[in-house]
Amino acid sequence: MTQATSTASPGALPVDELDELLAKHPFGDSDYVTSRLHACYRRRLESIGDRLPLAREVLDALDRADAQTRYRIVGDTVFRCAVQYLHVQIEDEIPYGIPSEHCREILRRAIRNLDAGVPGLLGPELSDHLGTASHYGWVWRDDGPETVVTDAFRDIVAAHYGLTLHTPGDDELAMVAKAVRLLEEVLPKVTRSVLSHTHLLAVFAPVGQWEGTRSSSEYKVSGTIFLNQRTLCNPWALAEHLLHESLHQQLYDLRAGHTLLVPDFARADRPLVHSLWNMPDSTRGNHWDVHRALAAYHVYVYLALFTRAARESDGDRQYTKRYGPIEMTGPRTALARARYLREQIGREQYRRELGPAGHRTVDWLDTVLDVVDPDPQVEESFVHLLLDRFWREASMIRSMASDDTIDAEVRSLIPGLLADEVQCARSALTAIGHDPTSFDQAVETSEAQEPFERFASVRKVIAQTLLDACPRRYELSPARDVDEGVRDMVERSSAVLMKALDR
Structure with a gap:
């Protein structure tokens, strides 16, 4: 639908102030969120340390490593999965994820890289980055050598997604870099914070059931975002999806280190939020549990700010001259969806599904939304x-x-x-x-x-x-x-x- 391109409502804070405020809030501060994530993985390793001495060795190596190496190792999807798989295999004594010996070899690789100052497991085997700064992750290449780490990543993707990974060409990599620069120009502090939670970008081919999916993330494969190859054609659309999926990663990391949800939030009789703008299907995919609704709310609040900032700052066409016409979700659409999700999550049956940190996250997003959009639509309109x-x-x-x-x-x-x-x-x-x-x-x-x-x-x-x-x-x-x-x-x-x- 056609969206108006008007700028912010009277009374809205300037974009640069909002950019800084969001990046400084604890739940938007990458340093704080990452520190709590690391504490979570330490607890998991400690809990199996008596039965798996190798876990203790990883903890010791983490203590010896510098901050950047530690950040990349714990952020690595394969490392995270190996720790989680071993935790379940040992605690519950059931098969889970990739085989135990493969997980152990991944932890041994992690110890070697931590001691050698090599940042990450997957990353050092790749050559392409999202950007030049140290907080930007890598871009997956599916034509690289087969190692225990890359094989584990392929196995993880196959188990959770079943999609076909694609190796981006030079033009596609240039488009990724262009989209990152666009995000940096529009919201520099938010971009720095949010994209630091994306350690790997993997591009998938638009085939089969994934043909119409533009992008994807999953909590159990955290650290990696997945983008459809077709999104690598327009810097605005690509920037939107990079921001969108990286925000999911930020929330996943927050969830790992905080009580965001009640323990049984995914039970069969959980209350579901109807996302009215999504087309129904036989799986009722447009009905979301509270975590997915919260993740979407989180994204739309930030996306509303991004689209508003891009349009406000383009009075002299500084962006459109370099990046072409603005082609992404309009600010009114983002705000409308954010408002609707706020109203739904605010209902008692959904609030009961949130943990203490979940309540604080919602309260924070509510405050930000009121500042971004001080002139909202009619309450509960649909x-x-x-x-x-x-x-x-x-x-x-x-x-x-x-x-x-x-x-x-x-x-x-x-x-x-x-x-x-x-x-x-x-x-x-x-x-x-x-x-x-x-x-x-x-x-x-x-x-x-x-x-x-x-x-x-x-x-x-x-x-x-x-x-x-x-x-x-x-x-x-x-x-x-x-x-x-x-x-x-x-x-x-x-x-x-x-x-x-x-x-």
């Missing part, structure tokens, strides 16, 4: 979030127009679905006292188009007309009856599309 999904579904359908694999039955659903949506939108306009004449005329002008193209263009008319009709920001009627009617229409249409396309 039409705009549904229409975001509504428009993206239309774009997806438009992209299928030339796909011969889409069967006739699916194509036959489109006209009836669109007729229902037009009628619902017209009823909503009438209910709030709007003359639907111009809406009807806009719909009629689309009648001669190819069916999928018409579906997309009419949906755009519906979405924009309903948003423009909101007398208050993103709310159609104070009673919410009209809003609920729009919700029913969008959910009904999404269900039809999901069932038709998920065959």
